[in-house]
Amino acid sequence: MTSIGFLVNPYAGIGGPTARKGSDDPALAAQARSDGMRLTAPLRAVRAMTALVQMYPSVDILTGPGGLGQDIAPAASILPINALSHSASDTSALVAGMQGKVSLILFCGGDGTARDVAAANVSGVPILGIPAGVKMHSGVFARSPERAGQAAAAFLKDPDQPVELVEILDIDEAERRSGRLSAQLFSVARSPVARGVRQNPKAGGGDLLAETDAALAEYVRRMEHGCLYILGPGTTMGALKDRLGGGTLLGVDLARDGAIVDRDLSEEQLLMALADGAKARIVLTVVGGQGFILGRGNQQISGRLINRVGIDRIDVICASDKLNALNPQELTVDTGDVALDARLAGYWQVTTGPGRRQVVRVVH
């Protein structure tokens, strides 16, 4: 099966020019239609498709009617949609219809679209995003529409192309309305590993997956006997949990003496586990482009819990490329306890590889 599912959220990005933090509000799409607003997402989708077809002229495309894809890929097979809603449900319906029929879903949109695609993608088809949204914190997006098209072509042509797990993040809309920007981890999806995208002829480029893996191996080797390890969510933590017998990707798990002992715990359950005065450490990774280490997607690790464990007993493990992509180069915490946040602020040493730590400033 070398066909590709292609879908466009035509309204992605429309909130950008008006300084909205996203385009998820259905009223925005309605207004754009009535104003005859020039949509940018379809233009970006065209750029990606041009690059895709250039590299893979005979590609077999399955897409949705009209602005959902057909307008851009007229030769494609069309998945009919019963009632066009001009909203997220179009995306969901298309993705559901593509299950079992395509080997890759190439979508055009932002974090909101990524989230809708991932939610409807029940059989875990690899997905890849053409960047066209206002917010693009998720790891599924290629760096440019052209690169998305090229990466899709390379993936379809080579059945051995590896995939990696990437995080799907989105801004918490409720939080945003109260004036706080906060990315939240919604799910995890499979996406093609971009090979040779960064051509740096002098430096070999290094294998960051292997670096992180070796860092995790070293971490496991040094885990203290009898100590309780509170393991946060995310793909890096998922890989650490795999080394300890397997845990949850989005939940907070507990390990002791080299094995996971409990999964997906609430704050209360975590506090209970520490009730007998056991020694503990907290292990975290950085969630997405916002650089949060505490307070997003891991609220179970609360101020009370941190105070109980001790603020000098928190370890952070994160691949160096994620740290280096932060702009500004800062991490941030928001435990809900302002005094604790102030104590947590300062320079942290984040483990990035075996025998490697990078110092990053934590602000609150």
Next chain:
Amino acid sequence: MTAPIANRTKAQFTGFQAPRWAEPVVMEMGCPGRRGVVFDDAPAPDLPKGAIRKTAPALPELTEHDALRHYLHLSQMTLGMMGVSLFGTCTMKYNPRIGERAALEHLADLHPLQHPDTLQGVLELYDNFSDFLCEVSGMDQFVFQAGGGADAAYTHACVTRAYHASRGELEQRDQIITTIQTHPCSPATANTAGFEVITLSLEEGGYPSVEQLKSVIGPRTAALMVNNPDDMGIYNPDIKEWVRLVHEAGGLCFYDHANFNGVMTRLRARELGFDACMYMLHKTFGAPKGGGGPAVGAYGCAEHLVPFLPSPLVVKDGDRYTLDDDRPQSIGRVREFWGNAPQVLKAYAWARAMGAEGLRTAADISVLANNYMDKRLSEVKGVSRSNPDVTAPRMEMTRHSVEQVTKDTGCTIVDISNRMTDFGIDALWLSHEPWLVAEPFTPEAGELWSREDIDYWIDVMEHVIHEAYETPEVVKTAPHNAPIHQIKGADMADPAQWATTWRAYTRKHAKRLAAE
């Protein structure tokens, strides 16, 4: 040299076409019986029995003319390394041809295992050059064994280990501190020597703050390994305080002086407090390129580290020079014999020709040239400077970005670099890892390149960026006038595709070769 703008014809700008030869690998060119010069009475080599070949080597048989033409074609297709090359962080300099002559005349017939009494000239040269570099750096002794900059950094990591071991503190001191903009060879060699590496991140000034450094130094600190200015051209003005703090904690300080060109004779590593430093003879000192092996990282240190230097050391004994191999605290060898002697000789010749005043003039010109480039590049559409908020002038190079051009046109810095080779410009130096700056490039003019060359280089970049906006396909499919077409980067990560030796090539492509 490219012509001054006033004298430049249109043809000079657009008329470039690199020679393109359908040149096979030399191993595929031979024809049995072809010969170069054959001497009837050529002496049979006088070798020990075990060293004599039983079968002749599988070399291609060529005439002298075939061989010369082949290598001439190859050098033409690599622009003969005589294109306009403002390849930052590498300080591309002309390598005076007299250096080749001198090395051939004075070194080709020597062997390092000869008795030192018969090597007095080359030993004297080593000793003189060590003195010269001690004067430049304030250090007490230089060695030339390391085969490149990274090897010199490794030398320092080993010296650090030996130094702390001699004081019984090695167990305790297991961390080496570096910065994210220090060349990756510092953290890599520190790891290789068994240390844990702590990397500091950049802050507002474009370098890590003193507070950040303070947060990591302590009883585990073995050493600090940094360059300054860094590869973005930013000079850390707090460096003296850094060195003081690390010393206070008991660590050593190593100065990677690869980016020395802009500060030659303007500062001395020892006066800033550093215990050791490294110069690249194949960059700053005019010797031919080639890192990681056929080059020289000259490593110098202050008196307290001399006992740990690699052996042998050239020592002056009255009016004679000897090789001292009896140095119990030495880290041993990092390289065979005394390193790449021809490189040392070429660099020494260059340094002596320049003299102290020449070095100072060269340093000043290279900073001036870079700031001239900064000014002109700031006027090119879509080009921005790294750390735009840092207003302090950059030193001998600056990291720039074409992120805006990429956003607007889809043309990346790699596309732009490919296209620039269509005008006789060597591919750009982009950035060391990690890529903190998107779509980066890092030009460095040094003292060599004329104002005409620099202007031509910028004119070409401006022209190519204009093309990116007008005819992006031309840029994305470049090069068009170069010896080869665009290389697909993906193959570089696939070991089944590339081969660096003929033996590997025949192994990996056996089927294809058999079919031919």
